[in-house]
Amino acid sequence: xxxxxxxxxxxxxxxxxxxxxxxxxxxxxxxxxxxxxxxxxxxxxxxxxxxxxxxxxxxxxxxxxxxxxxxxxxxxxxxxxxxxxxxxxxxxxxxxxxxxxxxxxxxxxxxxxxxxxxxxxxxxxxxxxxxxxxxxxxxxxxxxxxxxxxxxxxxxxxxxxxxxxxxxxxxxxxxxxxxxxxxxxxxxxxxxxxxxxxxxxxxxxxxxxxxxxxxxxxxxxxxxxxxxxxxxxxxxxxxxxxxxxxxxxxxxxxxxxxxxxxxxxxxxxxxxxxxxxxxxxxxxxxxxxxxxxxxxxxxxxxxxxxxxxxxxxxxxxxxxxxxxxxxxxxxxxxxxxxxxxxxxxxxxxxx
Amino acid sequence: xxxxxxxxxxxxxxxxxxxxxxxxxxxxxxxxxxxxxxxxxxxxxxxxxxxxxxxxxxxxxxxxxxxxxxxxxxxxxxxxxxxxxxxxxxxxxxxxxxxxxxxxxxxxxxxxxxxxxxxxxxxxxxxxxxxxxxxxxxxxxxxxxxxxxxxxxxxxxxxxxxxxxxxxxxxxxxxxxxxxxxxxxxxxxxxxxxxxxxxxxxxxxxxxxxxxxxxxxxxxxxxxxxxxxxxxxxxxxxxxxxxxxxxxxxxxxxxxxxxxxxxxxxxxxxxxxxxxxxxxxxxxxxxxxxxxxxxxxxxxxxxxxxxxxxxxxxxxxxxxxxxxxxxxxxxxxxxxxxxxxxxxxxxxxxxxxxxxxxxxxxxxxxxxxx
Amino acid sequence: xxxxxxxxxxxxxxxxxxxxxxxxxxxxxxxxxxxxxxxxxxxxxxxxxxxxxxxxxxxxxxxxxxxxxxxxxxxxxxxxxxxxxx
Numbered sequence: 001x002x003x004x005x006x007x008x009x010x011x012x013x014x015x016x017x018x019x020x021x022x023x024x025x026x027x028x029x030x031x032x033x034x035x036x037x038x039x040x041x042x043x044x045x046x047x048x049x050x051x052x053x054x055x056x057x058x059x060x061x062x063x064x065x066x067x068x069x070x071x072x073x074x075x076x077x078x079x080x081x082x083x084x085x086x087x088x089x090x091x092x093x094x095x096x097x098x099x100x101x102x103x104x105x106x107x108x109x110x111x112x113x114x115x116x117x118x119x120x121x122x123x124x125x126x127x128x129x130x131x132x133x134x135x136x137x138x139x140x141x142x143x144x145x146x147x148x149x150x151x152x153x154x155x156x157x158x159x160x161x162x163x164x165x166x167x168x169x170x171x172x173x174x175x176x177x178x179x180x181x182x183x184x185x186x187x188x189x190x191x192x193x194x195x196x197x198x199x200x201x202x203x204x205x206x207x208x209x210x211x212x213x214x215x216x217x218x219x220x221x222x223x224x225x226x227x228x229x230x231x232x233x234x235x236x237x238x239x240x241x242x243x244x245x246x247x248x249x250x251x252x253x254x255x256x257x258x259x260x261x262x263x264x265x266x267x268x269x270x271x272x273x274x275x276x277x278x279x280x281x282x283x284x285x286x287x288x289x290x291x292x293x294x295x296x297x298x299x300x301x302x303x304x305x306x307x308x309x310x311x312x313x314x315x316x317x318x319x320x321x322x323x324x325x326x327x328x329x330x331x332x333x334x335x336x337x338x339x340x341x342x343x344x345x346x347x348x349x350x351x
Numbered sequence: 352x353x354x355x356x357x358x359x360x361x362x363x364x365x366x367x368x369x370x371x372x373x374x375x376x377x378x379x380x381x382x383x384x385x386x387x388x389x390x391x392x393x394x395x396x397x398x399x400x401x402x403x404x405x406x407x408x409x410x411x412x413x414x415x416x417x418x419x420x421x422x423x424x425x426x427x428x429x430x431x432x433x434x435x436x437x438x439x440x441x442x443x444x445x446x447x448x449x450x451x452x453x454x455x456x457x458x459x460x461x462x463x464x465x466x467x468x469x470x471x472x473x474x475x476x477x478x479x480x481x482x483x484x485x486x487x488x489x490x491x492x493x494x495x496x497x498x499x500x501x502x503x504x505x506x507x508x509x510x511x512x513x514x515x516x517x518x519x520x521x522x523x524x525x526x527x528x529x530x531x532x533x534x535x536x537x538x539x540x541x542x543x544x545x546x547x548x549x550x551x552x553x554x555x556x557x558x559x560x561x562x563x564x565x566x567x568x569x570x571x572x573x574x575x576x577x578x579x580x581x582x583x584x585x586x587x588x589x590x591x592x593x594x595x596x597x598x599x600x601x602x603x604x605x606x607x608x609x610x611x612x613x614x615x616x617x618x619x620x621x622x623x624x625x626x627x628x629x630x631x632x633x634x635x636x637x638x639x640x641x642x643x644x645x646x647x648x649x650x651x652x653x654x655x656x657x658x659x660x661x662x663x664x665x666x667x668x669x670x671x672x673x674x675x676x677x678x679x680x681x682x683x684x685x686x687x688x689x690x691x692x693x694x695x696x697x698x699x700x701x702x703x704x705x706x707x708x709x710x711x712x713x714x715x716x717x718x719x720x721x
Numbered sequence: 722x723x724x725x726x727x728x729x730x731x732x733x734x735x736x737x738x739x740x741x742x743x744x745x746x747x748x749x750x751x752x753x754x755x756x757x758x759x760x761x762x763x764x765x766x767x768x769x770x771x772x773x774x775x776x777x778x779x780x781x782x783x784x785x786x787x788x789x790x791x792x793x794x795x796x797x798x799x800x801x802x803x804x805x806x807x
Contacts, residue, residue: 335396
């Protein structure tokens, strides 16, 4: 970088000028990060929270427990491959799994907009029951509120969950080590594009379905196989890129991945190309990354491939020493560049 | 994907880069005039593959970046009105106006919707007869046929609740403005391939002759850009200044005649202001008399706004290729993608945003050869 | 201006020159595209699509030229005794 020749501006720290919460604050990108760093973390700071992992790892009466929560505001409520209910159940199940825990019990809270057809509610709840059964969890407590018509997007669902941690060592970004291999459980971008396919103004015809699914089974298998899993993270909004950037920043290590190794299904790519979206940032709901020592990578892939949800798991890169905590991507033509968080949500473009 | 994947082949890319290395004997500065090309260059790292004698500068090729502050402010004004559904391509949502942007307006309750095509905006108009639907018609010549057709169809149907806010710009006048400017460093151009699918490339022949610069019509995939660079460098080394067509699989010399016909039917050439550059005569498109009832500026009485741009924003110099994004004092500090000062930082194609996302910290590990 | 993607024309509906549209396939994803600007497009052609409009038919012969060109340069370099595989 060349030295600027005009007088330098005084403050090097970016100042957030937002006085109101924007949609982008929920996008999982830089703006969400700002909200976390400026408002939530300073207020609630404690060891569990500061670990900044998907769920909290807690010690209660000698038992190591994982505890997590997630809220769903997705529109459209129903999309190819799932609905807000399946997302709500699997979202929390997966967050718990990412702590190396066996998910067992869930709570759920519904905020319903007046006027929502009862039939819609029935369908969502039926899906949640199926998803819970498939994930081996029980919904044991809940709450319902109704808000005025016009004050909600039809339905908001929150779930919280608890499970016993089965991993002997802490599974968190702080456990990642230089030399670790980064594994990805499957192809990316399905959920985001499935939802996009149904959006007015952007709709297209395809067979893309959300990859929404529970991933606890392959994860617990990895632990049972005695593998030294350092970190797990499920990919949600913000995609693969955002998940890796968070881990790199928290662990203060360099994550190097290769574009040629990252699987994207052809039709998902087609949809991304038309709308000008980068699959690296598109939402997923049934995919996760695993950090294991190099010596265990092959066995880990074997374990993962025995499960349908991670049948096509692949190695996509490795961890190296570099306290700047960056994520870099080697492009298809062999040049390496930085992968950063997006500013807000990724928007379709024509330019 | 056919006609995309083949052009992203790493081996072929390196071969082209090597070919440039073999023929180049001195430094040359080339400008690409299309945001899509800027994006590809930075995303794939094409400029890092090329020998350092080649300097690629990014021109005002992003219609998002060059849309003047006034037009954004007009869009913001219209979008706030009750009974208006404001439709736009996604690119425009985050571009800062004088005080705010469309995304913020949307958060504040305005009915702002992203569409993929102007035809989607037409459909929204048909489905919502009680509302006024305004479409933000931004773009280069590539998008003009689509926007023209939307207006044409609206006229045929007698659709009364549809109008467009026009901010169309033309490429050749911008290129001429850059070439004619004092202190111009650009020695060759990679012309925007998709603009040329519509307009052809006969308009560039007088430019190449007058300013003695090679102009190569270039596509958007890595191999296209590398071949375009190779062809431009070859011309420069051989002392030629012709118009060549690298993107022949999509571009014909005369362009797309039916598309040009509809553009001429609906639009006429007008002077346009380019953000960061100023007004360039004959550089824009506006609705013809017969279609002016579809002009949102007239329908909503948006009048003549004049707005000054923040003095710290040097995006004008960046767009003219005279400043690299990381040479701007505000880059990365006062001006970042979260709070951009100018459009070049907002648009994902903008040179500043591209640099910020991919380049702001030098990456020491260089794995060009593998 | 910029984002135009090549897709395969699967079907055509209508004769009206202004409203003529078709189904274009992009690796398994399909969109309805306006074909007014490519009156000569036939089923099976690849067309370049930008914001819902086909702007150009991809010339498959020209498409290969990028690679022929490379091969020619490769041959030339070999003739000159240069190592093209480094």
